[in-house]
Amino acid sequence: MTQADNFADLRDLYQEVILDHGRRPRHARRLESFDRNARGDNPMCGDRIQIWVKMSGEKIGNVGFEARGCAISVASADLLAETVQGRNKDDTKALFEAFCTLARTGTCPSCKSELIESMKVLAPLSGVHEFPSRVKCATLAWHALIAALDGSKEVSSE
Amino acid sequence: MNIMTNPAALDVDRIRRDFPILTQTVRGKKLVFLDTAASAQKPRAVIDAMAVAMQTQYANVHRGLHWMSERTTEAYESTRDAVAELMNANDRSEVVFVRNSTEAINLLAHSYGRGVLKPGQAVLISGMEHHSNIVPWQLLRDAHGIELRVAPITDAGELDMTAFESLLEDGKVGLVAITHMSNVLGSVTPAERIVSIAHAYGAKVMFDGSQAIVHRKVDVCALGCDFYCWTGHKLYGPTGIGVLWGKRDLLERMPPFLGGGDMISSVTYEQSTWAAVPHKFEAGTPAILEGIGLKAAIGYVRAIGYDVMEAHEASLVEHALSRLAGMDGIRVLGNAQQRGGVISFIVDKAHAHDVATLLDRQGIAVRAGHHCAEPLMHRFNLDSTARASFGIYTTHAEVDALVDGLVRVREFFQ
Numbered sequence: 001m002t003q004a005d006n007f008a009d010l011r012d013l014y015q016e017v018i019l020d021h022g023r024r025p026r027h028a029r030r031l032e033s034f035d036r037n038a039r040g041d042n043p044m045c046g047d048r049i050q051i052w053v054k055m056s057g058e059k060i061g062n063v064g065f066e067a068r069g070c071a072i073s074v075a076s077a078d079l080l081a082e083t084v085q086g087r088n089k090d091d092t093k094a095l096f097e098a099f100c101t102l103a104r105t106g107t108c109p110s111c112k113s114e115l116i117e118s119m120k121v122l123a124p125l126s127g128v129h130e131f132p133s134r135v136k137c138a139t140l141a142w143h144a145l146i147a148a149l150d151g152s153k154e155v156s157s158e
Numbered sequence: 159m160n161i162m163t164n165p166a167a168l169d170v171d172r173i174r175r176d177f178p179i180l181t182q183t184v185r186g187k188k189l190v191f192l193d194t195a196a197s198a199q200k201p202r203a204v205i206d207a208m209a210v211a212m213q214t215q216y217a218n219v220h221r222g223l224h225w226m227s228e229r230t231t232e233a234y235e236s237t238r239d240a241v242a243e244l245m246n247a248n249d250r251s252e253v254v255f256v257r258n259s260t261e262a263i264n265l266l267a268h269s270y271g272r273g274v275l276k277p278g279q280a281v282l283i284s285g286m287e288h289h290s291n292i293v294p295w296q297l298l299r300d301a302h303g304i305e306l307r308v309a310p311i312t313d314a315g316e317l318d319m320t321a322f323e324s325l326l327e328d329g330k331v332g333l334v335a336i337t338h339m340s341n342v343l344g345s346v347t348p349a350e351r352i353v354s355i356a357h358a359y360g361a362k363v364m365f366d367g368s369q370a371i372v373h374r375k376v377d378v379c380a381l382g383c384d385f386y387c388w389t390g391h392k393l394y395g396p397t398g399i400g401v402l403w404g405k406r407d408l409l410e411r412m413p414p415f416l417g418g419g420d421m422i423s424s425v426t427y428e429q430s431t432w433a434a435v436p437h438k439f440e441a442g443t444p445a446i447l448e449g450i451g452l453k454a455a456i457g458y459v460r461a462i463g464y465d466v467m468e469a470h471e472a473s474l475v476e477h478a479l480s481r482l483a484g485m486d487g488i489r490v491l492g493n494a495q496q497r498g499g500v501i502s503f504i505v506d507k508a509h510a511h512d513v514a515t516l517l518d519r520q521g522i523a524v525r526a527g528h529h530c531a532e533p534l535m536h537r538f539n540l541d542s543t544a545r546a547s548f549g550i551y552t553t554h555a556e557v558d559a560l561v562d563g564l565v566r567v568r569e570f571f572q
Contacts, residue, residue: 007566007569009519009520010516010519010566010570013515013519014512014516014570019570019571023507023571044527045511045526045527045528045542046527046528046532046535046541046542047511047541048541068541069509069511070509070510070511070512071508071512071571072511072512131515134511134515137511
């Protein structure tokens with residue numbers, strides 16, 4: 001039996017992409033130079049993330065984070081960092097809204113066409129919609145990013 | 159039901175038949191419920207008692223002059239007798255009904271804290287309290303000038319008795335408010351020693367028995383404590399009903415907590431006078447059906463017997479600890495000499511929430527998180543743990559299912 005068969009029942013939420021980014025996040029570092037930052041807390045479960053944003057003009061240049069939390073929350077923060085680069089604030093908020101819909105419902109039927117490539121990257125997280133208690137794990141980093149862009153220093157994800 | 163006398167004689171299969179929910183499947187798998195410390199499942203006796211009351215004998219209590227109200231009052235008030243007997247209280251009037259332990263501690267912090275303690279005095283808690291036995295005392299501290307002290311625990315997860323005593327030595331501590339059994343570590347605190355030391359320094363003692371009373375006989379006379387609180391839903395009873403037991407002379411010295419109907423003797427616009435204890439602390443329509451359900455739960459537990467329950471859970475804990483000790487990458491938090499059926503652990507390379515979700519996919523329900531005990535997590539440099547907890551219906555095979563499930567979690571996160 002292959003390993004995939006062995007764990008078929010566990011893979012609907014924990015796809016390989018999530019395990020990989022959860023284990024080896026590419027963007028998990030404090031930026032030495034940044035323009036915006038914020039902290040996100042999930043007080044019910046103790047997850048916490050700090051996020052730093054370096055702007056390039058009106059657009060997001062680079063994102064780094066430090067997360068204390070589960071594989072879902074770390075992977076989600078990492079995939080966020082990969083999908084928001086080059087977006088301005090409005091674009092980022094549109095992607096945030098689309099991602100929240102994806103996390104809550106498993107799909108995003110009315111996604112704008114310019115978001116589709118990024119949504120494909122984020123799609124492995126769609127499995128959380130079947131686990132209501134884990135949706136906030138996936139959205140915590142996004143709430144922190146939006147707070148940073150809006151100039152808030154702290155946000156709590158419930 | 160006969161009270162069994164041989165602790166080895168607990169027939170778990172028979173017990174399980176009393177709990178209808180245990181036949182449910184979860185995600186296509188047989189339910190393995192290892193989250194009893196959060197809230198226990200309910201036996202048929204409790205379910206039936208509440209349903210029968212609603213179908214045949216229900217009205218508001220303490221005020222109706224009609225047959226239904228009188229019968230319902232008798233049924234509800236007979237729970238007070240059952241609680242007094244369960245805890246070996248001297249007097250039924252020492253049993254105050256509350257919603258849960260949290261409300262009991264808030265009542266105490268408000269009424270004893272503001273009404274009896276004086277600014278400059280201190281309340282002493284331990285380093286392994288639930289938030290419900292921390293936050294009410296912080297509110298009291300900030301509003302009333304009461305110092306809050308915390309007695310540390312050892313790496314084994316036991317109360318540091320030397321430090322505990324030294325925190326009492328200046329005589330400022332008016333009340334020790336401490337768990338009788340940790341909801342995270344399972345450690346049972348040395349209640350009699352705590353009481354004798356605290357009393358020697360003039361402090362009263364309140365135990366949070368939310369976990370302890372599920373696993374062992376609580377005799378407030380033998381413990382010698384001044385207050386003891388617990389909650390019905392962890393003792394196989396309904397939610398929304400709990401108990402604050404207190405020595406009568408102390409309860410009488412305390413002002414009311416909530417004001418309203420049922421707690422008064424007379425009311426005029428100029429002033430009101432209070433009902434006698436315990437009704438002074440029971441404003442408003444109480445949890446009537448839940449009270450009736452709680453009596454059924456107490457009857458159920460007493461028919462099985464604490465000696466039998468304790469032996470069964472001790473055997474489960476021993477089995478679980480020995481199996482977990484044999485696993486790579488699993489660390490159990492604390493190793494107190496005296497412990498009940500609660501085990502917290504962490505899994506190498508896997509966050510507790512992921513562990514809980516992956517176990518859930520296999521039909522196994524555990525709790526993960528800080529367990530409403532953040533300061534205790536910090537004491538062990540952790541943010542969260544997974545926790546398995548046992549009840550009278552837990553089987554050794556379920557402990558084995560947990561271990562098998564954890565083996566898969568470990569492989570998955572390799």
